[in-house]
Amino acid sequence: MPLSKNEYQEINRLYEDRRLSNFHIHEQRKKEIYNKIPRVRELEQEIAHNSISLGKKLIITDQPSVREEYKNRNAILLAEKQKLLSENGYPADYLEPVYHCKHCKDTGYIGQERCHCFQQALIQLLYSNSNMEKILERENFNTFREDYYSDQMTPKGLPSPRANIRKVLQHCHRFISRFPNHENILFQGSTGVGKTFLSHCIAKEIMDKGYTCMYITSFGLFDFLAGQTFQKGSDQSTKLSLDLIFQCDLLIIDDLGTEMINKFVVSQLFQCLNERLIQEKSTIISTNLSLEEFRNAYSERIFSRIIEHYSWHKIYGDDIRFRKSNLT
Template identity: 45%
Template sequence: MALKNYQYNKILRDYDNRQLEAKHELDLRMENAYGKIPALKEIDDEIVTCAINSAREMLTGNEDALNTLKEVARGAEKRRSELLKANGYPEDFLKLRYQCPDCKDTGYIGNEKCHCFKQAIVDIVYSQSNMKEAISRENFSNFSLDFYAETYIEPSLNMTPRENIVRVVEECKRYINDFESNRGNLLLYGNTGVGKTFLANCIAKELLDKAFTVIYLTAFQLFDILEKNKFGRGEDNFESQSQFEYILDCDLLIIDDLGTELNNSFVNVQLYLCINERLLRNKSTIISTNLSLDNINSLYSERVFSRIASNFSLLKIVGEDIRLKKLF
């Protein structure tokens, strides 16, 4: 995905700040530990000396001396871990703690961008701070079954709203657990205010925590980008082309409130292309909508409905409008 120079530089500065912060926090922990356990400083000095001597021996090619130094260093590290543990500290207390252990807060693994760098691009290009705020509130820790009645049977499902939402949540958690090996798709549908967007955000948070790239767009936002990609010119078109490519290639695309956009032939064609291309790339999509299956079938093309019906798990959510229940 193309970034403007200032955007790219901002990401790099963020990584520099992460590394500086990690080093500063390590320095504070070292000061604390050395003050309480003076022997730790001697062990760390021994480890540093071994590292310096090992570098020299590598240049001379003296394998025997190099192996001996490695053994000495391993012994020193073991003594350090035991000493920390004996004094109530975790064994990794004197090691750098990275926000992303995979790339060690560099943004790259080898010559490839790390997943955290890719998500940083998503956050900038799609200005997803709103999603991050949403998932801090709307996640499984804050999900409550209390808003779903267990006093009546929903005729279309032959179960209570409470029984149904338990089933839906279990399916969503199974979807998360199987995501790496089975890139499935979900259609969350039901009346207004029954928790469809909330559940989509729950899934987004869990997958972001697992280092997958996630893009959240309302249907209106999605088709606005697709329109600019199709008809835009100049710099705006370059930007929308970049956005379009990442829409097709991110691990999970969430399309919220399908059906609220102005429906026309362009929307039908672009929705089909988006869904179909992501299926071909084995990328996952979650769609939430207030529309019934019959409404989807009548509003969108047969090809769109066919792709959804045959490739998405259809999860209907029933109940009263939670937003109204919270007000009263």
């Protein structure tokens, strides 16, 4: 789900609109209070005058006693201002600047680093511009149905698919309750057993908690990585997309193993998974490959990291798409 130039520009407009909207709210509040409580305006003017006066004195001499004197003066004025606001039924910080995000003050950046709210806005935009938002409305824990899984023990003596999926669901809920916890999950099973649906369930819960979550198919992931590797130069939107893959709180790679596996894919997958382990960011992988097929398809380095750092959950049962036609 890479970011286009238009989407990058849309994010910038979003932050511009936020700043402008909040500026108008702040100005309206000041107008309201100045009309209702004129003394507040006088106090703010005195505070501003003291700050200017202090600045002029510091040019001549930077004495701690002078700083402390003006600090105390303004503290008394500020306390009177807050008292007046409270007495008239307003919050003490009613005239403070208004921000959606107080960490970055609606700039999207803290110093040279992107704020968490910027990444969240990016992913929300990507999801709203794709079909993913509607998918998560349909595919979540509220719509997950255990009765799509047989309650009969398998011929091989394994627990029934329903008993198995209940254990998997328990782990998923623990994963969500402990998030962010640097844990990782791999869902393995044949086509149609609900691996992608379950990934969507987790994605919705994580995003509802305010964390950044990026969903991408294995084909989409390696297609994007190939593009940014072999194309000359890269624009800001490409760099942002790459950062999201490596730094989002939860990355979901769906259908790993359906892509054309070659040396480039193996090296890029190792870099992606290893970087996220170093960054202590959680990853969920779904695959149709068996344990042995996975080991043969990818390098020993990748397999060892999966075994060491991922909880491996095998999901089995009938193809749910066929069962739906009989149960709905």
